[in-house]
Amino acid sequence: xxxxxxxxxxxxxxxxxxxxxxxxxxxxxxxxxxxxxxxxxxxxxxxxxxxxxxxxxxxxxxxxxxxxxxxxxxxxxxxxxxxxxxxxxxxxxxxxxxxxxxxxxxxxxxxxxxxxxxxxxxxxxxxxxxxxxxxxxxxxxxxxxxxxxxxxxxxxxxxxxxxxxxxxxxxxxxxxxxxxxxxxxxxxxxxxxxxx
Amino acid sequence: xxxxxxxxxxxxxxxxxxxxxxxxxxxxxxxxxxxxxxxxxxxxxxxxxxxxxxxxxxxxxxxxxxxxxxxxxxxxxxxxxxxxxxxxxxxxxxxxxxxxxxxxxxxxxxxxxxxxxxxxxxxxxxxxxxxxxxxxxxxxxxxxxxxxxxxxxxxxxxxxxxxxxxxxxxxxxxxxxxxxxxxxxxxxxxxxxxxx
Amino acid sequence: xxxxxxxxxxxxxxxxxxxxxxxxxxxxxxxxxxxxxxxxxxxxxxxxxxxxxxxxxxxxxxxxxxxxxxxxxxxxxxxxxxxxxxxxxxxxxxxxxxxxxxxxxxxxxxxxxxxxxxxxxxxxxxxxxxxxxxxxxxxxxxxxxxxxxxxxxxxxxxxxxxxxxxxxxxxxxxxxxxxxxxxxxxxxxxxxxxxx
Amino acid sequence: xxxxxxxxxxxxxxxxxxxxxxxxxxxxxxxxxxxxxxxxxxxxxxxxxxxxxxxxxxxxxxxxxxxxxxxxxxxxxxxxxxxxxxxxxxxxxxxxxxxxxxxxxxxxxxxxxxxxxxxxxxxxxxxxxxxxxxxxxxxxxxxxxxxxxxxxxxxxxxxxxxxxxxxxxxxxxxxxxxxxxxxxxxxxxxxxxxxx
Numbered sequence: 001x002x003x004x005x006x007x008x009x010x011x012x013x014x015x016x017x018x019x020x021x022x023x024x025x026x027x028x029x030x031x032x033x034x035x036x037x038x039x040x041x042x043x044x045x046x047x048x049x050x051x052x053x054x055x056x057x058x059x060x061x062x063x064x065x066x067x068x069x070x071x072x073x074x075x076x077x078x079x080x081x082x083x084x085x086x087x088x089x090x091x092x093x094x095x096x097x098x099x100x101x102x103x104x105x106x107x108x109x110x111x112x113x114x115x116x117x118x119x120x121x122x123x124x125x126x127x128x129x130x131x132x133x134x135x136x137x138x139x140x141x142x143x144x145x146x147x148x149x150x151x152x153x154x155x156x157x158x159x160x161x162x163x164x165x166x167x168x169x170x171x172x173x174x175x176x177x178x179x180x181x182x183x184x185x186x187x188x189x190x191x192x193x194x195x196x
Numbered sequence: 197x198x199x200x201x202x203x204x205x206x207x208x209x210x211x212x213x214x215x216x217x218x219x220x221x222x223x224x225x226x227x228x229x230x231x232x233x234x235x236x237x238x239x240x241x242x243x244x245x246x247x248x249x250x251x252x253x254x255x256x257x258x259x260x261x262x263x264x265x266x267x268x269x270x271x272x273x274x275x276x277x278x279x280x281x282x283x284x285x286x287x288x289x290x291x292x293x294x295x296x297x298x299x300x301x302x303x304x305x306x307x308x309x310x311x312x313x314x315x316x317x318x319x320x321x322x323x324x325x326x327x328x329x330x331x332x333x334x335x336x337x338x339x340x341x342x343x344x345x346x347x348x349x350x351x352x353x354x355x356x357x358x359x360x361x362x363x364x365x366x367x368x369x370x371x372x373x374x375x376x377x378x379x380x381x382x383x384x385x386x387x388x389x390x391x392x
Numbered sequence: 393x394x395x396x397x398x399x400x401x402x403x404x405x406x407x408x409x410x411x412x413x414x415x416x417x418x419x420x421x422x423x424x425x426x427x428x429x430x431x432x433x434x435x436x437x438x439x440x441x442x443x444x445x446x447x448x449x450x451x452x453x454x455x456x457x458x459x460x461x462x463x464x465x466x467x468x469x470x471x472x473x474x475x476x477x478x479x480x481x482x483x484x485x486x487x488x489x490x491x492x493x494x495x496x497x498x499x500x501x502x503x504x505x506x507x508x509x510x511x512x513x514x515x516x517x518x519x520x521x522x523x524x525x526x527x528x529x530x531x532x533x534x535x536x537x538x539x540x541x542x543x544x545x546x547x548x549x550x551x552x553x554x555x556x557x558x559x560x561x562x563x564x565x566x567x568x569x570x571x572x573x574x575x576x577x578x579x580x581x582x583x584x585x586x587x588x
Numbered sequence: 589x590x591x592x593x594x595x596x597x598x599x600x601x602x603x604x605x606x607x608x609x610x611x612x613x614x615x616x617x618x619x620x621x622x623x624x625x626x627x628x629x630x631x632x633x634x635x636x637x638x639x640x641x642x643x644x645x646x647x648x649x650x651x652x653x654x655x656x657x658x659x660x661x662x663x664x665x666x667x668x669x670x671x672x673x674x675x676x677x678x679x680x681x682x683x684x685x686x687x688x689x690x691x692x693x694x695x696x697x698x699x700x701x702x703x704x705x706x707x708x709x710x711x712x713x714x715x716x717x718x719x720x721x722x723x724x725x726x727x728x729x730x731x732x733x734x735x736x737x738x739x740x741x742x743x744x745x746x747x748x749x750x751x752x753x754x755x756x757x758x759x760x761x762x763x764x765x766x767x768x769x770x771x772x773x774x775x776x777x778x779x780x781x782x783x784x
Binding site for chain 4: 010
């Protein structure tokens with residue numbers, strides 16, 4: 001299998017990641033209102049069309065996480081552009097997943113990061129200048145720049161706080177989709193077992 | 197077919213409504229970030245378990261609206277409770293659907309309502325008292341009360357403006373799921389053909 | 393809900409039946425090579441377009457029965473025509489389901505029928521005259537006539553034996569889709585628990 | 589992407605192949621009663637668990653080919669074992685797809701093969717010895733041996749004629765899933781446009 005195309009490696013890794021998530025009932029608890037985007041960018045991707053994502057996002061059906069469609073190119077916009085932007089600072093990042101953010105999830109993720117020695121971060125959307133928020137394309141560069149400035153690097157796990165008209169969301173970044181799905185699953189299992 | 201169960205009538209009407217939406221590519225343009233809830237409440241429903249909804253919500257796959265799962269009981273929480281609350285003021289309402297809300301959709305819906313002589317409304321979430329917003333269960337009664345107070349009845353088409361951490365959303369109400377899907381489709385077609 | 397349309401009652405009953413089947417892992421064992429058709433005919437249906445069926449049939453995904461699409465009109469041909477033909481002899485039949493047929497299933501169904509006092513039957517395809525088998529539309533009337541002739545009525549559970557190029561299949565008939573799904577589930581549970 | 593796992597290359601290639609098929613309405617015409625299996629074996633695969641296939645097979649929903657589930661390991665039995673057996677004679681084969689076989693498809697495929705200089709074959713199931721047919725595991729080796737003996741190699745396109753209780757089926761073999769999907773699509777397009 002020497003002549004493997006990067007496109008197929010990306011799609012196959014996404015399928016493996018989706019299977020992991022679909023078998024993890026606990027992850028249903030972390031599906032946010034906007035549903036889950038799981039994305040994986042080709043090397044050197046410049047536009048969302050070079051980033052593969054689960055078409056229709058991952059939702060919850062019959063109590064289990066459920067991919068609405070197959071992984072495909074250009075199936076995500078926001079998360080795809082976020083990965084492309086992150087790579088300007090950290091070229092090792094290829095994939096990302098988002099999930100629910102509330103006070104309890106924040107506690108679980110903070111503890112997870114401190115145990116694993118993972119850099120944890122957050123973006124305060126209330127500090128986003130009006131002229132940035134009003135232009136659709138300028139919001140992501142501002143957010144990633146904030147992370148870089150505040151943490152001296154891009155945290156592998158961070159959340160975007162609530163914004164005006166915007167649900168707060170966690171993002172996990174990693175080398176591939178299987179890695180970020182694995183992180184999300186570990187957090188879901190801890191969240192499920194939390195006391196209280 | 198004299199002995200039809202209300203449960204089956206509700207589920208069958210939802211299937212018909214979903215088929216209408218799935219065949220309407222334009223409706224993809226009105227799928228909001230939180231995806232579409234389509235719900236239909238049993239007569240006298242008191243809890244979300246007596247309201248049927250599309251399991252996993254309606255998302256977009258391969259460019260078309262796509263129901264992630266079958267209609268089922270208890271598959272929606274927020275929209276289900278909203279219908280139950282609306283019925284305290286207008287018992288003729290059984291079903292509802294939500295869809296994307298932005299400046300252009302607002303213009304399209306306003307024009308649609310004025311042509312059809314339909315009462316149009318909106319809820320200003322910035323007026324929601326803190327003590328209401330903080331309690332998950334008190335927000336919906338406050339919203340529906342606002343509509344009743346401001347419009348002298350519950351508008352069949354209204355939107356909830358942006359909130360802190362909340363996407364703005366339109367809601368269409370009606371007698372059954374086929375009626376509200378039909379309204380949403382007409383609005384999608386007008387939105388698709390808008391100038392500019 | 394006085395003005396319920398027969399179409400919606402049929403679709404809603406099919407949804408309920410599909411939910412029952414999807415929750416029954418054992419039924420996976422009875423999914424035949426040709427997959428499962430589940431159909432429900434409108435009163436007085438004359439063509440397959442007046443018979444609703446699960447679009448794409450019911451298959452097995454992740455070990456559970458899975459409806460490929462929603463119930464819809466004209467989604468089955470063979471089973472739809474079979475129900476229409478059966479009604480010429482037994483107007484109380486509206487719905488049917490097919491499932492796997494092998495020696496063990498035959499034993500399970502025979503025992504089930506004798507305990508429940510249900511008429512059991514089978515169609516010997518080797519007796520089908522060549523001129524019947526060659527004409528697509530004449531095969532079903534011949535089969536149902538065989539049942540009527542051999543059993544003095546249409547058995548609620550019968551199988552079509554192997555044919556040339558044809559998988560053997562069981563069929564359960566009933567008043568609605570929920571009834572036939574319930575029968576299929578009971579047989580699946582007995583089949584699952586059989587000794588050996 | 590140097591460290592690509594063979595598993596991911598296989599799954600990703602299957603996703604690409606499924607997307608091709610799902611976008612080809614004509615291929616619906618070639619979906620047989622038993623639905624379509626699309627499989628891709630790992631290098632050196634010895635059991636069906638080392639062969640990936642579309643979970644739940646490919647069926648037809650809303651008039652288009654539709655993969656019921658994601659590609660996964662062990663999701664096919666018969667086609668998986670067929671590929672493993674073929675490789676004993678032709679190690680370059682990794683993937684296969686089956687599709688409908690009738691007189692008209694046979695004519696289309698024969699013409700396609702003669703134009704492309706592809707070896708065409710068929711297996712006469714009426715010649716299968718009883719002791720072979722009765723043992724589930726001995727049927728495939730007999731069939732592939734027949735092909736080798738009759739054609740001096742394994743044809744890339746062949747059909748298995750009708751058998752007792754068995755639908756006739758075409759099989760296309762190739763290096764990967766994208767190749768065999770491409771062949772099936774070309775045949776579907778020719779079949780769609782055939783005169784008469």
